[in-house]
Amino acid sequence: MQSPPTPASDTRERILDVAEELFADRGFNGASMRDIAGRCGLGQASLYNHFEGKQGLYEAVLDRGVTPLLELMQSLPNRDQPGQVDAMIASIMNHLASRPRLPRLIQHEAMTGGDYLIRIARSWIHPLVEGGVIDLKRDVGRPWQEDELPLVMLAWLYMMFGHFTMAPLMREVLDHDPLSPEGLARQTRFFQKLARLITAGGDGTPASTGDPHEDQ
Amino acid sequence: MQSPPTPASDTRERILDVAEELFADRGFNGASMRDIAGRCGLGQASLYNHFEGKQGLYEAVLDRGVTPLLELMQSLPNRDQPGQVDAMIASIMNHLASRPRLPRLIQHEAMTGGDYLIRIARSWIHPLVEGGVIDLKRDVGRPWQEDELPLVMLAWLYMMFGHFTMAPLMREVLDHDPLSPEGLARQTRFFQKLARLITAGGDGTPASTGDPHEDQ
C-alpha cells in the first residue's frame, strides 16, 4: 500500500491500533485475526510475525493501554495543590479521551474474569482502592469514614469508565455523542462539580485548572 | 405462577438460566451453543426446539432480564414518600442482586453497540435520563440545574452497574466478594449515603426503608 515498505516496526503499531479497535468493539472472541489482518492490509499469517498469537496480541494491546493509565494514576497524588481533585479528574478524563477504547477493553476483560487483569490489578486496584495510592483522606475524608474510602474510589472508577464504556450505546440513544469534545468537556465539568459534593460541603465553584484539554 | 410446572417450559427456563450465565460470563461470541446445551444436559439440536437460534436465545435472555428491570424503574417514582431515594436505591440494588448477571449482559450489549439494546433503550434510557420517568427535580434538583440531571442519572446508572459488572474482577482482587450479602448491604448503605450528598447537603441520617432485602 505504501511506497516505502513500512518502516519496520511501524507495522506492529498499526496492528496494535487495529486490534485495539476491534477488541474494544467486539471483545476478544468477537474480533477475528482475519479481520484484524484485513484492516491492516496484511495477510493473516503476517500477524504471527509480530505477535505470538491472538492471546499475545490481545495482551500487547492491553499492555499498551493499561501501562500509561497506571502510570498516570500513580503520578496523580503528587499534585498537592489546591484544586487537586479538579485537576485529577481533568487529567484522567483527558487521558481516557485520548484512548477512548481503553475502558471498553478493560471492562471486557473485567467481566470475563480474564487472567490478565487479575494479574495486574492486584498491583493497581488494590492500592488505589485501599487508599495507599491516592491520599484522599484530607480532601475527601470528612464525610467518609476510613473504611468507606475504597467504595468512594470504586464509585469514581465506575462512573468514569461508564461514561466511556456506555458511549456506543448512548451515542445512539441520546441526542449527543458522549465522546465528542463537547460531551467530554461537559462530563468533566459535571464530575468536578460532583466531586465537590462528594468530598463534602462544596458549593459548585470551580476551583482552578479544570480545562478538559490541558493535560493531553 | 403456573400450578403444575410444565416440564416443557421448565426446560425452556433451564436453557435461559444457563444461557444467561454463559452470555454474561463470556459475551455473545464467547458463549457457544454447544456449551449452553452441554450445561443443560441437552444435545445441541434440542436448543432449536425452544428458540429460533442463537440470536433468538440471546434476545430471550435479554428480554427476560431487561423487562422486569424496566418495569421496576417505571414503578419507582410512584413511591412518593419521604425517604424515596433511599428506598429507590435499595429497591434497585435488591433487584439487581437477585439477577446479578443482568448488568453484565447489558454492558456487553452496550459496548458492542448491539442492535437489541439500541432498540429498547430509546424507550428506556431516554425517558429515564431526560427526567420524564423519574421526577427527581424536587428531591435531587437543588444542587443541580435542569440540564445536568441526565448526567446525574447516568452517573447513578454507571455506579450501580459497575458494582455488578466489575464484581468478577473485584472478587479476585479485593478481599471480599462485592456480590455477597454483606458486600451488597454495604454497597447499598454506601449508595444511600452518597445520594444524600449528591442531592444536596445531606447529613448521613438514614431516612427510612433502606433495608437491602426488603424488596426481593
Add this chain to the structure above:
Amino acid sequence: MQSPPTPASDTRERILDVAEELFADRGFNGASMRDIAGRCGLGQASLYNHFEGKQGLYEAVLDRGVTPLLELMQSLPNRDQPGQVDAMIASIMNHLASRPRLPRLIQHEAMTGGDYLIRIARSWIHPLVEGGVIDLKRDVGRPWQEDELPLVMLAWLYMMFGHFTMAPLMREVLDHDPLSPEGLARQTRFFQKLARLITAGGDGTPASTGDPHEDQ
C-alpha cells in the same frame, strides 16, 4: 451417497478403515483430516462427531489394530503341540496378512517414540521379549542361552514386521509383490524353515500345520 443413510456406526468403521490406510501410508503428520474425510465421502467436520480429534482417531485406529494382535500373541503359547512353532508363524503371518497396514502403523509410531505405543508396549513387548508370554525355552532354547532369548524374539518381530513394512518399497523394486498370496505363502514357508534352523538342528522338513491361510 447411500440410499439408506448408513446404518449408524457403520460410518465410524468406514472412517477407521480410511484413516488406517492413510496413517499407514503417510504417517500421522502426512495424513490430513481433510483427506480422510474426503475419502469417506464426508465433510471434515463430520469426523469430529465420531472421534475426539486427529489424535483420538489415530489412537482408535491403533487400538483397533493392536488389540487383536496382542490377543493373538497372548493366545499363541497355549498351543502346546508338536509343530507349535510352524503353526505360530503361520498364525501370525496370516493375522498380519489380513491387516497388512498394521505393521506400518506400529512402525511409524515406534520410530517417532510415540506415547501410545510406549504406553501399551510395556505390557506387550516386555513380557513377549522377556520370555514370559511365549515359553520357547524348550523348543528354542537349545542353541540359545536364557539371556539371548529376548534378542531371538525381537529378531523374529523385526523380520516379520519388515516383510510388511518394506512391502511398498519392495513391490516397486523386486519383481513380485511381497503381500500377494504367493508372496505371503512363500515368506511363511521361508520363516518356518528359518525357525527350524534358529531353534537348532532342524532339517527343513515341514512339521505339520503350516498352511498360510488356515488361521484367518
Add this chain to the structure above:
Amino acid sequence: MQSPPTPASDTRERILDVAEELFADRGFNGASMRDIAGRCGLGQASLYNHFEGKQGLYEAVLDRGVTPLLELMQSLPNRDQPGQVDAMIASIMNHLASRPRLPRLIQHEAMTGGDYLIRIARSWIHPLVEGGVIDLKRDVGRPWQEDELPLVMLAWLYMMFGHFTMAPLMREVLDHDPLSPEGLARQTRFFQKLARLITAGGDGTPASTGDPHEDQ
C-alpha cells in the same frame, strides 16, 4: 577432508545434521523447516541459501546417508576370507552405529513409497537381493536353495534395520538402550551367532574379526 574447514560448508553440514535428526525422528511431514532452522540457530530463510527447498534438503540428507551405506555394501564381498560373514555383520553394524538415524530415514521413506528410494533402490536392493552383489552361495548357500537367497538377504536387512528403527521404542520399554555401546556389541554378537545357525550347522565358535568397533 578439507584442510581449512570452510565456514560455508560448515553451515551446510550443520543443517544436514539437524535435518537428519528431525527427519528421522518425525518423518518428512513431521519435521518443519522452522524447527530445522531453529535448531541450527538460523532463520528459516537461510536454509534456502544452502538447499533448494524442503525436498532438496531431504534428498541431500538421504544422499549423505545412503551413499556410504551403498558403498559399504558393495565393498563387502571383496573380503574373501574365512570369517567373512562375521566381519560383514560387524562392518554393517558398525557403520549403522555411526549413523544410527539412517535406518529410520530409510524406513520412513520405504513405508511411504517415496520416489527417492525407489529410484536408487533399483540399483541397490535388487542386486543385493538377487545375489549379484554378495555372493553368499558358498557360505550361506548350503541349507538354502538358490531362489531362497533373496529372502535370506532381506531377513538380514530387516533384522538389522529393525534393531535401529525400533530403538526409540525399545529404549523406553526394555531395561537397556539398544544403541548404547553395550547394546550394539551384544546385538552384533547375537547376529554373528545367528548367522552361523542360518548358514548351516554352526556351533557358535566365533570365527575371526567380529569386534564391533573395528570398522568405524
Add this chain to the structure above:
DNA sequence: GATGAATGAGGATTCATTCAT
C-alpha cells in the same frame, strides 16, 4: 421434545517459500 449425524463457513495457527535488505 430430543438427538446423532452431517455440514459449510469460519476459527486460529502453521506451512514452505519468496524477496528486499
Add this chain to the structure above:
DNA sequence: AATGAATGAATCCTCATTCAT
C-alpha cells in the same frame, strides 16, 4: 550468506444450524 517480513495454501478444529429419526 543471513534474515525479518510477508503470504497463499493448508493445517486441525469449532461454529451454528439442519434434518431424519
